[in-house]
Amino acid sequence: MDEVTKEKLEAIRRGELSIVENVERALERIEKLNPKINAFIEVNPEARAQAEELERKLKKGERLGKLAGLTIGVKSNINVLGLRATCASKTLENYVATYDAEVIRRVKAADGIIIGMTNMDEFACGSSGETSAFGPTDNPAALGHIPGGSSSGSAAAIAAGMCDLCLGTDTGGSIRNPASHCGIVGLKPTYGLVPRQGLIDLAMSLDQIGPLSPDVYGAALLLEVIAGRNPNECVMLDVRGVELADELNVDIRGMRIGVSPKFEELTELGVMEVIDGAIEKLHDLGAEIVEVDLPHLEKGLPAYYLIMSVEFFSATRKFDGRKYGKRIEEVCGEEVLRRIIRGRYISRKEYRGKYYQRALQVRTLIRRELMSALERVDVIVGPTVPKLPHKLGTKLTPMEMYAYDYLTVPANLAGICGGVVKAGEVNGIPVGLQIQGKMLGEKAVLRVMRAFEASA
Amino acid sequence: MKMMIGFEVHQQLATKRKMYCDCPTDYRDAPPNTNICPICAGLPGAKPLPPNEQAVDAAIEIALMLGCEIVVDRPIYIQRKHYDYPDLPSGYQRTSSPIAVGGELGGVRIREVHLEEDPGQYDPTSGLVDFNRSGVPLVEIVTEPDMRSPEEARRFLRQLVRVLEYSGKVRPEAGGAMRADTNISIEGGARVEVKNINSIKGAYRAIKFEVMRQKAKLDRGETVTRETRAYLESQRITMPMRAKELEEDYRYIPDPDIFPLIIDRARVERIRASMVEPPHLRERRLVEQYGIEPSTASVIVSERELADLFEAIAASVDPKLTASWFRTKLKKVLNYMKLRAAEVRFTPGQMVELLRMVKEGEVTPEQGELVLRELVKKPDGPRLIAQRLGLGRIESAELRAAIEQAIKTNQEAVRDYLAGKREALHFLAGKVMELTRGRADPREIIELLRAELEGGSNDGE
Numbered sequence: 082m083d084e085v086t087k088e089k090l091e092a093i094r095r096g097e098l099s100i101v102e103n104v105e106r107a108l109e110r111i112e113k114l115n116p117k118i119n120a121f122i123e124v125n126p127e128a129r130a131q132a133e134e135l136e137r138k139l140k141k142g143e144r145l146g147k148l149a150g151l152t153i154g155v156k157s158n159i160n161v162l163g164l165r166a167t168c169a170s171k172t173l174e175n176y177v178a179t180y181d182a183e184v185i186r187r188v189k190a191a192d193g194i195i196i197g198m199t200n201m202d203e204f205a206c207g208s209s210g211e212t213s214a215f216g217p218t219d220n221p222a223a224l225g226h227i228p229g230g231s232s233s234g235s236a237a238a239i240a241a242g243m244c245d246l247c248l249g250t251d252t253g254g255s256i257r258n259p260a261s262h263c264g265i266v267g268l269k270p271t272y273g274l275v276p277r278q279g280l281i282d283l284a285m286s287l288d289q290i291g292p293l294s295p296d297v298y299g300a301a302l303l304l305e306v307i308a309g310r311n312p313n314e315c316v317m318l319d320v321r322g323v324e325l326a327d328e329l330n331v332d333i334r335g336m337r338i339g340v341s342p343k344f345e346e347l348t349e350l351g352v353m354e355v356i357d358g359a360i361e362k363l364h365d366l367g368a369e370i371v372e373v374d375l376p377h378l379e380k381g382l383p384a385y386y387l388i389m390s391v392e393f394f395s396a397t398r399k400f401d402g403r404k405y406g407k408r409i410e411e412v413c414g415e416e417v418l419r420r421i422i423r424g425r426y427i428s429r430k431e432y433r434g435k436y437y438q439r440a441l442q443v444r445t446l447i448r449r450e451l452m453s454a455l456e457r458v459d460v461i462v463g464p465t466v467p468k469l470p471h472k473l474g475t476k477l478t479p480m481e482m483y484a485y486d487y488l489t490v491p492a493n494l495a496g497i498c499g500g501v502v503k504a505g506e507v508n509g510i511p512v513g514l515q516i517q518g519k520m521l522g523e524k525a526v527l528r529v530m531r532a533f534e535a536s537a
Numbered sequence: 538m539k540m541m542i543g544f545e546v547h548q549q550l551a552t553k554r555k556m557y558c559d560c561p562t563d564y565r566d567a568p569p570n571t572n573i574c575p576i577c578a579g580l581p582g583a584k585p586l587p588p589n590e591q592a593v594d595a596a597i598e599i600a601l602m603l604g605c606e607i608v609v610d611r612p613i614y615i616q617r618k619h620y621d622y623p624d625l626p627s628g629y630q631r632t633s634s635p636i637a638v639g640g641e642l643g644g645v646r647i648r649e650v651h652l653e654e655d656p657g658q659y660d661p662t663s664g665l666v667d668f669n670r671s672g673v674p675l676v677e678i679v680t681e682p683d684m685r686s687p688e689e690a691r692r693f694l695r696q697l698v699r700v701l702e703y704s705g706k707v708r709p710e711a712g713g714a715m716r717a718d719t720n721i722s723i724e725g726g727a728r729v730e731v732k733n734i735n736s737i738k739g740a741y742r743a744i745k746f747e748v749m750r751q752k753a754k755l756d757r758g759e760t761v762t763r764e765t766r767a768y769l770e771s772q773r774i775t776m777p778m779r780a781k782e783l784e785e786d787y788r789y790i791p792d793p794d795i796f797p798l799i800i801d802r803a804r805v806e807r808i809r810a811s812m813v814e815p816p817h818l819r820e821r822r823l824v825e826q827y828g829i830e831p832s833t834a835s836v837i838v839s840e841r842e843l844a845d846l847f848e849a850i851a852a853s854v855d856p857k858l859t860a861s862w863f864r865t866k867l868k869k870v871l872n873y874m875k876l877r878a879a880e881v882r883f884t885p886g887q888m889v890e891l892l893r894m895v896k897e898g899e900v901t902p903e904q905g906e907l908v909l910r911e912l913v914k915k916p917d918g919p920r921l922i923a924q925r926l927g928l929g930r931i932e933s934a935e936l937r938a939a940i941e942q943a944i945k946t947n948q949e950a951v952r953d954y955l956a957g958k959r960e961a962l963h964f965l966a967g968k969v970m971e972l973t974r975g976r977a978d979p980r981e982i983i984e985l986l987r988a989e990l991e992g993g994s995n996d997g998e
């Protein structure tokens with residue numbers, strides 16, 4: 082998959098592909114593949130009408146927005162007016178959004194067409210796509226395996242070609258992990274770059290909305306559309322917006338790329354071999370490979386699970402059964418319940434110092450460690466997920482499941498950005514290369530991602 | 538009996554918008570659940586707007602009026618206080634860590650001042666919740682347990698309410714009247730907290746009840762344990778709260794969706810420069826500046842507008858005369874007409890003119906009061922009012938004629954007086970007042986009568 086998004090946009094602009102046709106193709110493909118893949122929970126019944134409207138605009142010679150008629154799948158924890166924001170949970174089974182999330186407003190304003198709501202781990206609690214109340218999602222790139230999670234449906238939809246681009250969310254790796262397992266491109270933006278107004282929380286201090294795409298160009302384009310400050314939101318960076326898509330094709334000669342011996346310690350051999358090959362290629366493309374020290378990286382995982390659980394407990398208090406039909410504890414799956422109970426337990430007054438405060442200290446430690454490493458290099462490159470996706474239906478212990486997240490949670494704890502491109506395969510199963518950048522270092526990250534993609 | 542009483546007082550701040558969204562705060566006439574948006578209704582995915590700056594300023598001003606030190610240049614966290622109740626749209630209430638500490642009012646130390654948001658309103662009978670009020674900013678004032686009797690506690694609350702009203706930054710009218718929690722402990726017993734108090738009177742009754750209840754327990758040799766009770770307004774008693782509510786742990790966390798507030802010194806100084814002078818300090822100043830009695834000053838500062846009016850008038854006419862008129866006459870007229878000083882429509886200049894007329898003897902103080910009453914009812918020039926009422930000093934010939942007439946027609950009273958019954962003189966004075974239709978000064982009448990009667994008897998011998 083090279084520049085499919087770019088090519089499609091050009092075809093639409095030149096009139097070779099009608100927007101209506103683009104939407105119809107997507108709908109057909111969803112209809113055909115979704116029973117098997119289960120990437121979508123709901124399809125937007127208005128998509129065709131919106132395509133016709135855009136087509137009329139185009140025929141009248143009006144200029145369309147950046148997403149001109151592209152089909153966009155949206156993770157089910159983002160509010161889209163009139164569609165269900167279920168969070169793939171029985172708790173919100175029948176909750177129809179009454180407003181558009183800020184990112185949805187921006188996608189619509191850029192003439193993107195919301196094609197439907199994608200499947201996910203329940204309330205984004207999971208790394209496999211199996212905890213959804215609407216059933217697990219299959220991995221189109223490695224059928225019979227998990228697609229990763231929690232943006233499982235969004236990644237699978239891209240891998241199966243069911244739509245052009247997707248929005249996902251990443252709290253501890255939920256964009257990067259399924260992008261890696263499904264062999265596509267995903268990007269977790271810097272915390273505070275993309276508005277969260279309208280995103281149903283997993284953990285507020287870690288959540289970030291980002292793009293999933295078949296190519297780097299598409300990810301850059303969608304990020305351009307959704308990024309930038311929202312005056313109606315408190316915790317955001319004061320960044321007007323970013324120009325990314327047109328500045329991708331700059332070679333990486335002379336860039337300083339950091340690698341850490343820590344990655345090898347934490348990662349399965351087969352996966353690491355693919356990653357080593359990718360790093361070798363970056364070296365061949367002219368980058369300078371520099372070793373960086375990340376001595377406490379693995380401590381991020383327990384800290385992440387503590388902080389996330391406390392925030393998730395707080396966020397789910399509104400699902401008390403009074404307003405949205407069902408009380409979360411009564412209908413949710415076991416992983417969601419586990420996190421609520423853990424959050425309730427460790428936020429108790431007498432345990433605050435022992436768990437939550439300690440976790441926040443570790444978070445500060447990890448942030449400092451990554452920041453100081455990123456002072457010496459432009460990006461840090463390594464594996465995304467330490468192991469290959471398991472076969473659907475395999476029973477894992479919670480700790481085995483959490484172990485998928487070792488390499489992705491540090492970026493969330495530190496608030497930095499991280500992107501994933503397919504590095505290669507192990508026995509036909511995709512392995513993603515993770516490129517982590519500084520805060521607001523998206524441009525450098527995308528540049529490395531694009532250079533790698535172009536060399537494939 | 539030694540006792541310690543403290544308060545946590547909440548009152549709505551008079552801002553235009555809610556604390557974390559753009560909904561208006563005036564929800565009085567809105568049908569239930571119409572004054573809401575995704576944010577204050579806590580819809581899934583809704584995020585708060587940055588905290589309302591007007592509310593922060595208001596809380597700073599109130600804290601300054603209470604002599605507090607503002608927490609400057611340090612992060613003030615907006616915390617989530619979790620509890621499960623139908624009136625909370627998100628299952629938590631947002632409350633700030635202290636924005637100010639260490640104040641004092643009337644000998645009671647103020648421990649902390651916080652900013653909070655109001656929950657919605659839940660009606661347990663119908664089971665309905667109305668979120669119109671949800672998100673209205675509140676100021677919370679926490680005292681040290683410095684009050685030693687229910688009366689002291691009541692006095693403090695009255696003073697506090699006066700400060701809050703003075704600030705002009707609270708809205709007592711919108712069903713958001715003062716809400717208070719109190720804690721009471723008497724020597725030998727543990728601290729008992731009482732929630733659900735909605736008025737000064739309620740606080741006084743709740744404390745009195747608690748003191749009696751706790752004392753009776755101790756007298757019987759029982760122990761008073763630490764607990765939280767609710768005040769039941771209808772029965773004027775306190776009741777233990779349910780066990781579930783007692784175990785409550787609010788699991789405070791800083792709200793990850795809101796940056797901590799940071800108040801800088803310049804902002805505090807800007808507010809201090811234009812802040813309203815607090816009533817207890819104003820009272821002291823009035824005594825010193827105008828040389829008036831403390832008890833009179835206390836009456837004058839009872840309402841900010843009354844004190845403003847006083848100072849406007851005392852600038853142009855004898856302050857002591859003004860003060861005495863405020864205390865004995867204006868306050869009486871306003872009370873009688875059930876008016877607040879804020880509703881007075883006459884100008885300070887009109888009252889200055891009236892007081893000058895009194896001072897120059899153009900009208901008697903009694904006549905002046907009649908003019909004042911008209912002035913309050915329908916403002917006009919006091920001279921015009923006096924004319925309209927037919928008031929004004931009587932010519933001395935007419936007064937003398939009236940006195941002679943009164944003596945002539947009331948010989949019995951004259952005899953009584955001459956026989957030593959001094960009250961008879963007042964009876965005669967009353968008759969003269971009648972004859973002159975109140976236009977003569979009673980003191981002058983008495984003097985003239987006395988001179989006439991005593992002189993007259995001499996003549997007769």
Ligand SMILES: [Zn+2]
Pocket residue numbers: 555558559560572573574575576577578672
């Ligand atoms: Zn609102």
